[in-house]
Amino acid sequence: MKGVVFTSFIEMVEQKFSLEIADRVITGAQLPSGGSYTSVGTYDYREMLALVGQLSAATGLAEGALVRVFGEYLFRELVAMHPEFLQRNQGVFAFLEKVDSYIHVEVRKLYPDAELPRFESGYVDEATFYMEYRSSRPFADLAEGLIHGAIHYYGESIEVRREALDGEAPTAARFVLCRGRDARG
Amino acid sequence: MDELALLRRQLERERAARKQAEQIAEQKTREIYYINQELRQLNNHLEEMVELRTAELAKAHDEAIQASLIKSQFLANMSHELRTPLNAIIGYSEMLTEDAKTLNDPMFVDDLDKINRAGKQLLTLINDILDLSKIETGRMDVYMEPVDVSMLIQDVLVTVRPLIEQGGNTIELACEPGQLVTDVTKLRQVLINLLGNAAKFTKDGLVKLEARRETRDGTEGYAFRVEDSGIGMTPEQVERLFQPFVQADSSTTRSYGGTGLGLAISRSFCEMLGGGIGVESEHGAGSVFVCWLPQGLLPEQEELRSRMSAGSAPRQPVSILLIDDEHTTLELLRRYLASAGWTTAFAESGAEGLRLARELRPEVICLDILMPSMDGWAVLSAIKNDPELKDIPVVILSMTSDRQLGYSLGAAEIVSKPVGREQLIGIMDKYIALHDNAPVLVVEDDATTSEMMARMLHKEGYAVTRAGNGLEALERIEYQQPQLILLDLMMPKMDGFQFLRELHRREGWRDIPVIVVTAKSVTPEERLRLHGYVHEVMQKGSFDRDRLLTEIRRAHSASASEPAGPSPEEKGMH
Amino acid sequence: MRTILLVEDNEMNRDMLTRRLQRRGYAVRSADNGADGVEMAERERPDLILMDMSLPVLDGWEAARRLKAGEATRPIPLVALTAHAMASDRERALEAGCDEYETKPIDFGRLMAKLETLLDK
Numbered sequence: 082m083k084g085v086v087f088t089s090f091i092e093m094v095e096q097k098f099s100l101e102i103a104d105r106v107i108t109g110a111q112l113p114s115g116g117s118y119t120s121v122g123t124y125d126y127r128e129m130l131a132l133v134g135q136l137s138a139a140t141g142l143a144e145g146a147l148v149r150v151f152g153e154y155l156f157r158e159l160v161a162m163h164p165e166f167l168q169r170n171q172g173v174f175a176f177l178e179k180v181d182s183y184i185h186v187e188v189r190k191l192y193p194d195a196e197l198p199r200f201e202s203g204y205v206d207e208a209t210f211y212m213e214y215r216s217s218r219p220f221a222d223l224a225e226g227l228i229h230g231a232i233h234y235y236g237e238s239i240e241v242r243r244e245a246l247d248g249e250a251p252t253a254a255r256f257v258l259c260r261g262r263d264a265r266g
Numbered sequence: 267m268d269e270l271a272l273l274r275r276q277l278e279r280e281r282a283a284r285k286q287a288e289q290i291a292e293q294k295t296r297e298i299y300y301i302n303q304e305l306r307q308l309n310n311h312l313e314e315m316v317e318l319r320t321a322e323l324a325k326a327h328d329e330a331i332q333a334s335l336i337k338s339q340f341l342a343n344m345s346h347e348l349r350t351p352l353n354a355i356i357g358y359s360e361m362l363t364e365d366a367k368t369l370n371d372p373m374f375v376d377d378l379d380k381i382n383r384a385g386k387q388l389l390t391l392i393n394d395i396l397d398l399s400k401i402e403t404g405r406m407d408v409y410m411e412p413v414d415v416s417m418l419i420q421d422v423l424v425t426v427r428p429l430i431e432q433g434g435n436t437i438e439l440a441c442e443p444g445q446l447v448t449d450v451t452k453l454r455q456v457l458i459n460l461l462g463n464a465a466k467f468t469k470d471g472l473v474k475l476e477a478r479r480e481t482r483d484g485t486e487g488y489a490f491r492v493e494d495s496g497i498g499m500t501p502e503q504v505e506r507l508f509q510p511f512v513q514a515d516s517s518t519t520r521s522y523g524g525t526g527l528g529l530a531i532s533r534s535f536c537e538m539l540g541g542g543i544g545v546e547s548e549h550g551a552g553s554v555f556v557c558w559l560p561q562g563l564l565p566e567q568e569e570l571r572s573r574m575s576a577g578s579a580p581r582q583p584v585s586i587l588l589i590d591d592e593h594t595t596l597e598l599l600r601r602y603l604a605s606a607g608w609t610t611a612f613a614e615s616g617a618e619g620l621r622l623a624r625e626l627r628p629e630v631i632c633l634d635i636l637m638p639s640m641d642g643w644a645v646l647s648a649i650k651n652d653p654e655l656k657d658i659p660v661v662i663l664s665m666t667s668d669r670q671l672g673y674s675l676g677a678a679e680i681v682s683k684p685v686g687r688e689q690l691i692g693i694m695d696k697y698i699a700l701h702d703n704a705p706v707l708v709v710e711d712d713a714t715t716s717e718m719m720a721r722m723l724h725k726e727g728y729a730v731t732r733a734g735n736g737l738e739a740l741e742r743i744e745y746q747q748p749q750l751i752l753l754d755l756m757m758p759k760m761d762g763f764q765f766l767r768e769l770h771r772r773e774g775w776r777d778i779p780v781i782v783v784t785a786k787s788v789t790p791e792e793r794l795r796l797h798g799y800v801h802e803v804m805q806k807g808s809f810d811r812d813r814l815l816t817e818i819r820r821a822h823s824a825s826a827s828e829p830a831g832p833s834p835e836e837k838g839m840h
Numbered sequence: 841m842r843t844i845l846l847v848e849d850n851e852m853n854r855d856m857l858t859r860r861l862q863r864r865g866y867a868v869r870s871a872d873n874g875a876d877g878v879e880m881a882e883r884e885r886p887d888l889i890l891m892d893m894s895l896p897v898l899d900g901w902e903a904a905r906r907l908k909a910g911e912a913t914r915p916i917p918l919v920a921l922t923a924h925a926m927a928s929d930r931e932r933a934l935e936a937g938c939d940e941y942e943t944k945p946i947d948f949g950r951l952m953a954k955l956e957t958l959l960d961k
Contacts, residue, residue: 088283107279117282121290204660283931346923350850353945357856364863389945 082196082218084122084186090132091118093151098140112165123192126218145222152226153233160234163177163187163253173235173258174210177228178202198224208260218232219251341399348392355385396525401534407593408538410562413450415477415488416443421452423475426461434470435494441477447562452535453490456543459528460492460555468496468552487541489561494554499547507545508533529838532557537580585626588612589619589645590634590663599632599663616645623655631660705729709739709746709765710783711757719752719783736760740768743775751780842959845886847877847893847903848921853944857890857957858950874898882915888959892921893933901936908937908956917958921946 094103107116107210114124133151137144150212160167163166166183188195198216205211214224224241232239239260246253279463303338359382366374400406419441430437446453457475458794464473472495480489499507533543540560547553586603588610590596596612609625611617625632631649634642646662706728707791710716720730731748733739734759742748751769762782770776844861847873848854858868869884871877873897881889889907893900904920907913920933920941931939940954 101272102277104275108275115282117279117281117286119283119287119290122283122286152584349923349945351850354852354856356945357853357860357948360861361856361863364860 082124083120083192084118084124085120085158085162086129086131086155087118087122087124089155090151091116092158093154095138098136102136102139105139106132109135109139113243123195130219148220148222149226149229152228153230154226154246155223156227156230156234157199167234173231173237173239174204174260176231177210177212177234177258186248205257210258210260212256212258213253214256215253216248217252221251221254224254225256228258232245232258245255278560318415338704341396341405345392345396348396349389352385352389352392356389391527394531397531398527398534401531401538404594406534406538409451410447410564411450412441412445412447412564413453415446416441418450418454419457419475419477422457422461425464426458429462430465430473433465433468435465435468435473435750436471438472438474440475442479444479444488446559447564448539448559449535449562452539452561456532456535456557457490457492459532460490461553461558464492464494464496464529464553468494471495471552482558482560485540487558489556489558492555492557493552495552498549498551499555500549503549504545504547508543568713570664584627585609585611586624586630586632587619587626587628588632588644589616590632591615592634595634595663616642616648619645620648620652620655623649623658624652627654628658631658632663633660634663704750705731705746705748706750706752707731707733707739707742708752709733709736709757709762710752710754711735712754715754723752736762736765736768739765743769743778747774748778749777753782755782841865841867842887843867843869844955845877845881845884845889847874847889847891847895847900849873849892851894857946863883864952866931872896874903876902878903878910881916882910885912886916888917888919888955890919890921890955892923893929894923899901900928900948901932904933904938917961919951919954919958 112128202212239258241256244255359378469481474493476491539556544556613622711734723730733742737760844866861868875898917939920938922929923944
């Protein structure tokens with residue numbers, strides 16, 4: 082998993098909680114990397130799982146919820162790093178459609194053997210869009226968070242419904258986005 | 267304390283992360299370096315391969331030319347080798363026939379006659395094949411001279427009369443007296459072919475030969491009409507008529523003999539001379555063949571005409587002097603260049619070339635390097651050492667690749683033969699300054715771009731002034747009004763848009779055509795702003811040299827030929 | 841009897857022409873190269889010279905020029921026999937001073953007519 086995810090995570094914990102909690106989470110996770118992450122590096126995804134686990138224990142918040150929130154936070158970070166990509170797309174649906182092609186192409190350019198999740202998307206009708214996340218890693222919650230981050234960024238009124246794929250496994254999920262309904266009932 | 271430890275740990279982590287980042291950076295840098303190395307090697311290898319390939323091509327080219335020369339030589343030799351024994355067969359059989367006649371032995375006479383006829387047939391066949399071969403490889407020369415038509419017809423009839431009368435046919439002749447300038451040998455061959463065919467396919471009938479003046483498409487000429495009352499041809503047979511090796515159909519070959527080459531050759535000859543052969547035929551009722559040839563030009567007349575037509579040519583009077591000893595190349599080059607509208611003069615030897623150069627002062631000299639009578643290099647040297655001639659650009663047409671020698675002796679350009687039409691015209695275009703040193707102003711702040719455009723225009727014959735921004739440009743125009751402005755948009759002090767506004771304020775200046783050449787991507791709004799002010803907007807980096815030059819020429823000639831606008835003098839140009 | 845000098849290097853052609861000319865009542869002398877041809881012409885002063893243009897030792901063109909340059913040989917009618925039928929060859933022959941020319945393969949009847957015209961002058 083790319084270093085940028087780890088660095089963002091730790092920043093988020095330091096900001097939203099405290100330096101102390103961040104320190105506790107890192108130390109508690111007993112990470113092989115020692116918690117030293119650089120955004121251009123690559124690290125074992127299990128360290129992220131460990132960190133999330135530690136954070137959940139330290140704060141008493143559910144892991145899934147934490148990851149979703151992180152997803153939104155991460156989205157904002159990514160926007161800051163690659164503004165041009167978002168400018169190119171005028172709306173959430175358009176943006177999400179391009180995720181697979183653009184992001185993954187860009188990532189693979191620099192990291193040819195990166196293991197990336199697969200995104201499949203399409204229009205059910207003009208106001209309804211679906212996106213399917215499939216990975217070997219259990220980060221469906223992260224994907225959900227990123228989607229919400231996108232919706233926030235574009236300021237559109239879109240409702241997200243999550244459906245399970247492959248049973249309840251966190252390695253896959255289907256998100257159905259409906260535009261124009263009440264956001265977040 | 268606790269907090270200190272916390273901070274220290276964080277610092278440690280940061281430091282470790284930084285070191286890691288540095289390592290990654292170094293690794294990436296190394297990778298880039300290695301890849302660069304590989305690329306460089308690949309590039310060198312590619313260049314080597316290109317050189318190799320070029321050398322191979324040059325070699326293949328030379329070999330092809332060699333092969334072609336060998337083939338020519340072979341043809342010439344074959345011609346001689348084949349004809350010599352045939353002469354013996356024909357000659358001796360004729361002689362023995364005479365003897366047999368005096369001995370009064372009709373059977374011998376008959377047999378010997380057969381041998382004689384067979385020999386003559388073989389000779390005709392060989393001649394036809396060699397002719398066809400020459401035509402197809404483009405080695406058939408054309409020799410123009412005036413001929414008295416009546417005398418030619420009489421001469422031809424003498425030859426074909428026995429053949430015609432042999433079939434019990436009668437001959438009718440109508441000839442409009444006059445002169446025709448054409449290749450007489452070829453015309454004679456065509457007429458004998460047509461009359462021979464008429465004789466062959468007609469029995470106890472009539473063969474008519476008519477020669478009359480006829481103008482086609484505004485060109486004067488002569489039409490030779492051969493009519494017979496023979497077996498005629500079906501439409502299908504007519505269609506296949508002029509194809510070599512196909513007689514109307516194989517049954518006719520068997521009954522009437524012949525090779526079917528004659529008409530193909532006749533048609534080629536007529537076309538070579540600027541005319542053509544037509545046929546009308548009805549099966550069972552006979553055929554009419556009409557050969558029309560235009561009044562040709564003698565070599566001296568041709569030269570005179572091209573010199574005289576200089577005044578009426580659409581382009582300015584320009585002449586190119588071609589010096590080449592090979593007649594076919596000269597013809598070819600002349601045809602290429604004539605169709606581009608230039609007037610040409612030609613010389614077949616170095617000495618004549620020098621003489622003509624001094625007399626005509628052409629704008630460009632095209633020189634063949636390999637000439638037997640006078641070494642092309644010597645001619646080039648002589649031209650460059652003559653104070654009157656040394657400024658005329660010389661384009662060398664060469665089969666060798668002594669480029670260095672050529673350039674060092676002062677050749678402007680070296681082109682390898684065979685030279686293509688587009689290539690030649692492109693090169694000529696470079697040196698024929700149609701632009702008469704027209705002043706052009708280049709307004710561009712980037713020194714390199716400015717330099718490049720200036721050089722390009724200078725080569726085209728324009729007189730170039732440069733300015734680094736709008737203000738400077740306005741000053742230059744005050745000093746000397748250009749006939750065209752090349753304008754960059756992004757410049758300091760006064761940018762392109764402002765400059766244009768200023769330009770437009772002045773009465774005399776607003777008609778100067780402006781071509782905007784800019785790296786900035788021009789938005790539609792900007793284009794609108796520029797519209798009416800500028801002649802054309804071209805994107806730097808996306809335009810190519812030729813397109814730019816075409817635009818410049820268009821702009822220049824559009825303004826130069828403006829009948830309603832003020833003349834350069836009136837505009838206040840000095 | 842009138843004498844014709846035949847300069848021709850090809851044996852068969854020489855033999856054929858010699859016999860046929862003899863049959864027509866001419867005395868025939870022959871040479872098989874240009875140099876000998878010129879020399880014989882100077883020595884024997886034939887009534888007419890028939891010369892093939894491609895000859896060994898001394899080329900036919902050069903021989904023709906010499907014959908027409910020589911005081912003694914100039915008035916002798918010279919007929920060139922050329923192998924090629926190109927008009928430019930004809931020009932060349934006339935330029936070299938030949939009085940007539942004939943292209944090979946030789947049309948004997950036509951050649952005879954030309955010879956008779958020249959000799960009757």
